[in-house]
Amino acid sequence: MQILKTVLIVEDNEINRELLHTLLASEYQVLEAENGQAALDVLKIRYEEIALILLDINMPVMDGYTFLSQVKGNSLFSSIPVIVTTQSDSEADEVSALSHGASDFVPKPYKAQIILHRAASIIRLRENAAMINQLQYDRLTGLFCKEFFYQRVREILQLYPERKFNIIASDIENFKLINDIFGVAAGDRLLQGIADQYRQIVGDRGIYGRLNADQFVCLLEKNGEYTNDMFARTLEKVNALPNAQKVVMKWGVYYIEDRMTPVEQMCDRALLAAHGIKGQYGKHFAAYDDKLRGELLRQQAIIDSMETALSDGQFLIYLQPKYRIRDNKLVGAEALVRWNHPEWGLQFPDEFIPLFEKNGFIAKLDQFIWDKACAILKEWDDRGYLPISISVNVSRADIYNINISEILMGTVRRYGLRPSRLHLEITESAYTEQPCQIIETVRRLRELGFVIEMDDFGSGYSSLNMLNQMPLDILKLDMKFVQGETGKSVGQGILQTIVELARRMRLSVVAEGVETKEQLDRVTETGCDYAQGYYFAKPMPAQDLEALLKDRKAEERQKEDECSEHPHFSISLRPMRQFLIVADEDPHYRNTVEKTFLRHFKVEYCAEADSLLAYVARHKDQIAAALISRTLPGLEGSAVYEKLKKELSVWKIPVLVTGTQDSEAEERAFELGAFDYADKPHTTKSLLKRTLHAIRLSSFQERENTLQNEANQDHMTGFLNRRGLEAAIRTMGKEDTPFAFCLFDLDNLKQTNDTLGHTEGDRLILEVTRLIRAQSRKSDILARFGGDEFIVILKQIQSADVVVKKTKEICRALKKIAFEQDIQASVSVGIVISDSMENGMEGVFKRADMALYHAKINHKGSCCLWEGEIGGTSKPSV
Incomplete structure (x- = not known):
């Protein structure tokens, strides 16, 4: 049973509340409040389950603006998005609502599709942002992010007080040059390769993370002394990476003696040691020592004299x-700011601001x-x-x-x-x-x-x-x-x-x-x-800038600069270097739109569907938005709509459909992916506001979708991770049945890693990835479930025999991969065929796991098809 998200309607008009309730009830659980104070009372009890608030502005007891201020000022409620609904359609009211913290603005009278469309978009954006902010890993490398690394170090030091640990940090000496010459993509691939080196070298003897762009760090249990040769060999491995271009790295070591020292300071000291040998050829690492302590003493001297410097006027603007x-x-x-110190001379801000x-x-x-x-x-x-x-x-x-x-x-x-x-x-x-x-x-x-x-x-x-x-x-x-x-x-x-x-x-x-x-x-x-x-x-000093002002003519001052009159440099939109395409059969309408939109866009016209399709095919990367009349000649057939939808890259270009008031046509437009439907007749000013809103919101939606996809993806294989798998399963329906649930397990991955190293282990994982992908379709679900486990869901299968044949081919192909030291690469598979989604995936997974167990105990490197119930028997298919 699907659990509906909850929407809170705050509206004093009972008819409007009932109307909104009816519109939303099919998609959401709906709560109601007749004013802002009543809504706050509801929030105090049920804030954790409320996904969205629809808020009227003009209400008794507590109006909408006061309610918004209360909500945004409370940390428990402030993340709940609010869509303001009001009778007014003025720009001032819209800006006022947004400035008070509203996420969106919808005028009355209500339009069902617009309300549902905006509500779904805002809720999705909030959920995506919450999910991404919870990530504990660096998105590029898969290592711990800086904050989570600090947290884990503190936990480990408390958990093992008797063990000796060191902090080792590294910095790439010429990383900016690498990015400048070879491009950001090449730099990113290098960082991923270095992250893999950290995984291999540290293994299970510590933890590792990424501090900043090219700075990595690890907590390592002490095991002997460090030598320059050790780090030189590591650098050789880095430069053997496909994306390396004469990389120079420096490492710094901080020996943890005082565990009360903040972890951030430990890492800073390790990096300080690494920075101290930058430019020294052949020297690959340095330990935090007395010289560096001297630098800290210098920092302390700065701190000791800062109050005196402020009172004596040593700081200059x-x-x-x-x-x-x-x-x-x-x-x-x-x-x-500059510091004119009586002994040290003129000091620049990078010397003292970080300390302050x-x-x-x-x-x-x-x-x-x-x-x-x-x-x-x-x-x-x-x-x-x-x-x-x-x-x-x-x-x-x-x-x-x-x-x-x-x-x-x-x-x-x-x-x-x-x-x-x-x-x-x-x-x-x-x-x-x-x-x-x-x-x-x-x-x-x-x-x-x-x-x-x-x-x-x-x-x-x-x-x-x-x-x-x-x-x-x-x-x-x-x-x-x-x-x-x-x-x-x-x-x-x-x-x-x-x-x-x-x-x-x-x-x-x-x-x-x-x-x-x-x-x-x-x-x-x-x-x-x-x-x-x-x-x-x-x-420059203030008197030098004053000399520049003197050179300005009095008449230019009045004409050219308005800083004292305007809230900032310029709040108006400059002409954009993108096109607005107006596809409408009425030339008078097109000319009217152009007059209003011309200061923001270069406006292009289309009078029928064929020219629209041709223009979009040529210029879709330059189109900011499209206004399309639903009565445009040539758009009568659904095939034309589908082709246009494809050309617009599944509506990544925001589209507003225009036409006379028609609920069926409006619903059809939203089904095809349009952002908005504008009833004719309408003012071009209103149309401009809706168009700019569509452009802004669609750009955020696209970015959030990209971030969500990256958060759901296993960085090494490109398959879905567990989070992505769960999300993909939730999208499955009856049309995907019958389906095959295949649980793959690499039989000797740990032995390969322990004997031949993680590079060979990764090679094995990638080979399985390649083989699975070759036997799958785009519509199938491919996921890496764990270090050595994969889940493949094959949709709409014709027979179990086809599935068994595919998995056998994968098992046979993997056995042909040659490894040293007589290690045999193999993968075992448990298969379950299901024609129903009613009971979820938990039972399917259990049966697949039992089938996999049967395959392993009978013959590693084989597949087993489940043919019984839980607790029954399964018949291996080898």
Whole structure:
């Protein structure tokens, strides 16, 4: 029996509640509340089972906005998506609802298919994001992710207090060069190969993980002394990998003596040892020693003098100008900090900022910078310069300060400035820690009028679903995007995609690190709005930037810069470098649509189905969305619809069908995969809003689907993993029966690994993978169930004899693989034929497991077909 997801309807109008209840009851379990307070009472009891909230805004007792604030402010409820339903169709109301934390906005009167479509999409996005965030493994390599590795080390050290352990960390010396020359894909394959080396070398003597891009780490039980030759041999194995190109790696060893030392610090010290020998030819490893302790003493000296430095005015503000690309006009600056130490001289931020972030002093330093930045802006305003904005850093420590809003508002008010003059830069990685709290804090700051910039976008690992929740105005691209892939089509495509995504989310884009004319041309071509970097100007003292402002003519100030009047650089969408295709038989309608859409898209027309199909076939990679009239000449037959659906890559291009109000036609459009159905007549402004919404949501859905597929996949074989297998089984129905459930088990994998090494063991696994795939169809379910077990579900089989024949061929083919030391490769198979899905897979699995056991005890390397009931007998088919 299928368990229905639960939807909570919050609506004061009884008729509307009853209507929504009727629409949703076939797909969901429905709860009702007549106002916001009643809904909160329901949430307190049943929040764990509620998948979605449909919320009216205008209600007595507690209105929708108050309810949204309460929900998003409670960590128990904040992850539940909310779709706002309201009689108003104004853009202001939509923006207000979304800014309060709503996931979507649906106007009244209700349309059944749209309600069901939006509800299913939002629930699926939430489920995918929750699943992905629970992953404990690095997606690329399959090793432990950094946080989970730290957790496991702490557990092991507590579990085995009598054993001696070491932390060994590695870093690739020339990894960026590898990515630049051979491409990111080649770099990823190299990282996967290195991860395999860690698995083989560490084995069951410890655990291993991936810390950052090219940094790996392991906890290893101490077994003798380490030598340079040991690591040299490991490096030889790395360079023997197919994707290696003269790789240089350095290892650092930290001998664990004090178990009270934080695991993060242990890994840092191991990496510090590795970094200390970078560039030293022939030296492959180093241990954390007195020299490194000296560096820590230096860090301690910095910490000891930081308070005095702040009170004595040793910290200086430097400003790096930001320029608007379209006219090369100075429109703002980024505030940076330097330390003018009386003994050490001028110190750059990478020397002290990481330490301050760790010990919390960064909060004091940030407040000092905020105050100085506002003082500079006030001084320039008093002198009559064109008002610009200054971007300042907001660290994690600042965000967790419950008084941050009061501190920032007090600072700008003290100098008589609007909050929009101060842009708050928050790094992408900051959103990954307690995102709900951070998002709520930043949303409050944005509501107060501050401009929010996501700094270093592309350097972290936040999901697109989380990006959708972030209260942002501006994306600042990590300089790697600008500097690392100049002139490469892959890099250009990534940059173009990010800029287009920003357009759809109504965000401006700043490119950092622009150092050459070539890089400027590149970011200009992709549509970035603003740039900063050495090509324009280096960071400079405030008086030098003031000299640049003096050079601006008074008339240009009034015309060109509006930073003091607008909440951020630009909230309007720039003309997109993608096409909108309007397929409609009415030329007047096409012309009306073009006038409204032209500032966002290049509009192309089609007047009948054949030209539409031809255009899509040629340009589908450039199409942002398609508006298709249901009465378009040539679309009468279902075959044409199916062909169009195929050409649009299963509707990855969002499609809005237009036509007169017709419930059957609307239902047909959604069945074919359309995102929306727009009744004619309609305003083009309303159509534009719906189109932009479709583009934005479809891009997130596509990304979430990709992430979900990767989370369900075994990285080594490409088969489904256990999670993916369970999901695939849930999609099976009567049309897939009768089916064969085949349980494969590699008979000698452990012996192969122990005797010949994991490389040969992996070879054996991949051979079985290849053989299974060769005997299967695309519609069959292929999964790696464990280290040496595979499950294959063959759908719609014609006879048991066909299945037995296929498995016999796999068993025979594997035996022909040659291994050294007389190890015989073989696989045994248990088979169950079933013509019903009613009792689930548990019983089928048990019978297959018993059949597999029968095969193994009779003759390894054979298959056995179950022909009895549980507890009965099975007849081997050898």
